[in-house]
């Protein structure tokens with residue numbers, strides 16, 4: 434059992450219209466580090482999803498009528514409660530997802546930072562006054578909430594992916610129906626327990642755990658009372674949702690797959706580049722959509738970088754995320770392990786060398802050794818597909834033009850990183866990379882104050898920052914005649 438200061442935060446029921454619901458049907462949530470069951474969670478049906486949408490639809494009008502300051506005050510209380518309960522929330526997160534406790538706590542505070550940020554932004558949803566186009570006309574533009582937002586989120590950041598979406602939605606006056614990943618619903622219900630205590634009105638926030646992702650997704654997309662879908666997950670599922678949303682012309686925000694290039698030029702500070710690569714590649718055990726997926730190293734520093742990277746990886750400690758000193762947890766499930774194995778097998782069959790790791794850890798379960806592949810080339814699967822695991826493939830390149838062409842040779846465009854100390858090159862490369870986010874001499878780009886999002890098939894829209902509210906707002910242009 435989980436040892437929580439406040440055991441009521443471990444909530445296995447669904448939260449609909451301000452009530453905690455169980456319906457007899459459940460699915461099990463297990464700990465990936467130990468394989469033990471944490472809880473049997475309410476398995477929400479399609480009919481209950483439709484009911485949650487109805488409640489959200491009714492509640493939204495009143496919530497939108499609150500002033501921004503009033504909504505902001507509720508969000509601020511929610512933020513305070515999340516921070517106060519961060520240890521418990523982190524314990525729940527580690528139990529269901531596997532990341533080490535300090536990283537889990539980091540995620541809770543990162544997620545909370547979006548709630549804090551948008552609590553402040555709630556007061557700043559400004560419109561515009563535009564000089565009239567005729568003498569007897571006046572033009573005013575106001576911004577209004579889109580309405581009910583349906584949210585579908587993945588397991589890799591069970592708290593933060595929801596926080597990034599729910600905070601701007603609630604700040605501007607939308608209501609919210611969230612379907613968390615079936616592997617990690619308990620972080621979502623725990624957030625709702627605190628949301629209720631913070632005073633979020635009934636119906637404004639609804640959490641609908643379910644094992645039936647496709648059916649619930651279909652209902653959220655097809656239901657005409659949902660105005661917008663916000664999704665984080667794979668490009669494959671993003672495309673399905675986009676098709677399903679076409680009938681009702683829903684607005685969409687999509688944070689989809691990445692295939693991030695991480696480029697180390699000859700003129701880079703190599704130690705800094707290794708630090709950045711460690712953060713970007715191995716944070717969350719390689720299971721983030723902005724993880725470095727392809728590491729390109731210029732030939733003059735290739736061997737030195739490979740050596741330093743291996744030395745840094747040697748300091749990682751694999752284990753159960755609740756144990757002291759552990760830096761790296763298990764992968765989420767066996768399919769995730771097989772994907773890493775497939776990428777290694779494919780690469781070695783085409784001439785790559787396993788410089789470090791390369792196999793399942795002796796800890797068993799879904800633990801996998803952090804791995805470095807050298808002599809990686811563009812014909813290998815790792816060049817095109819996101820590995821989502823602790824695999825660092827090192828590609829060798831000769832010129833800046835070559836590496837930009839290779840980096841951009843993908844349908845994805847979420848994050849890109851590069852290390853260089855030459856000012857002119859920095860501007861050139863930053864502008865040339867076809868990604869929504871560029872890390873320049875840094876491997877860590879996530880913050881609530883900046884716009885997060887991708888180009889190409891990595892998605893639509895931006896989360897966080899002053900831009901983050903726009904995706905949840907409609908513009909209304911009012912034309913006043915007869916002045």
Ligand code: ADP
Nearest residue numbers: 585586587613614615646647650665666667670
């Ligand atoms: P990941 O590989 O990060 O889990 P997915 O796109 O497979 O990415 O999953 C992201 C979220 O989308 C999860 O909550 C998952 O349950 C959900 N999901 C998967 N398939 C569908 C679908 N057909 N319709 C709606 N949601 C889905």
